[in-house]
Amino acid sequence: MSKCKTCLKDSSKHNKKLWIEHNWCPLCQKNSKDHSDKLWQMHQQAVVKGANGKKIRPITVGFARSSVGWVKEWNMPVSTSGQGSPYRIEIIPIYQYCTQCSLAMGDIEVDNADVLDGLCLKCFAEYTEQTDSLNDKIPNYRSYEYCKKIRQRMEMR
Numbered sequence: 451m452s453k454c455k456t457c458l459k460d461s462s463k464h465n466k467k468l469w470i471e472h473n474w475c476p477l478c479q480k481n482s483k484d485h486s487d488k489l490w491q492m493h494q495q496a497v498v499k500g501a502n503g504k505k506i507r508p509i510t511v512g513f514a515r516s517s518v519g520w521v522k523e524w525n526m527p528v529s530t531s532g533q534g535s536p537y538r539i540e541i542i543p544i545y546q547y548c549t550q551c552s553l554a555m556g557d558i559e560v561d562n563a564d565v566l567d568g569l570c571l572k573c574f575a576e577y578t579e580q581t582d583s584l585n586d587k588i589p590n591y592r593s594y595e596y597c598k599k600i601r602q603r604m605e606m607r
């Protein structure tokens with residue numbers, strides 16, 4: 451038995467399809483149980499905000515992991531033969547943005563947005579003024595190199 455993070459009802463109140471719909475995060479492509487409550491809220495908000503009421507679709511950009519984008523429909527002149535769709539569809543990727551500098555966040559920042567308080571690593575480092583704490587807070591911190599770079603930059607000041 452587990453509680454749904456979307457409608458807050460028990461898993462038994464869902465069929466399989468609805469459960470996946472309610473508990474699969476389109477932003478980071480993970481299950482709701484891989485999120486803290488706060489992180490889940492942040493990711494869902496980022497998607498809702500990014501989609502702005504439009505349809506969403508899965509998307510993969512370059513070498514990045516799969517994420518989500520909103521569907522932009524371009525009005526195209528209908529061809530005289532009446533063939534083909536009148537629309538051209540483009541999928542615009544949705545990102546979570548740093549609450550401080552408004553830059554799009556990377557995978558690590560998105561995954562740890564609850565710990566980082568919605569900040570990107572750069573802003574977080576500046577905010578806390580010590581990047582060492584990152585390693586304590588995020589045990590399997592993947593981007594050690596990035597962290598080191600921030601530290602060097604800060605030491606140069």
Ligand SMILES: [Zn+2]
Nearest residue numbers: 454456457472
């Ligand atoms: Zn639900």
Ligand SMILES: [Zn+2]
Nearest residue numbers: 475477478493
């Ligand atoms: Zn997520």
Ligand SMILES: [Zn+2]
Nearest residue numbers: 548551570573
């Ligand atoms: Zn930032």
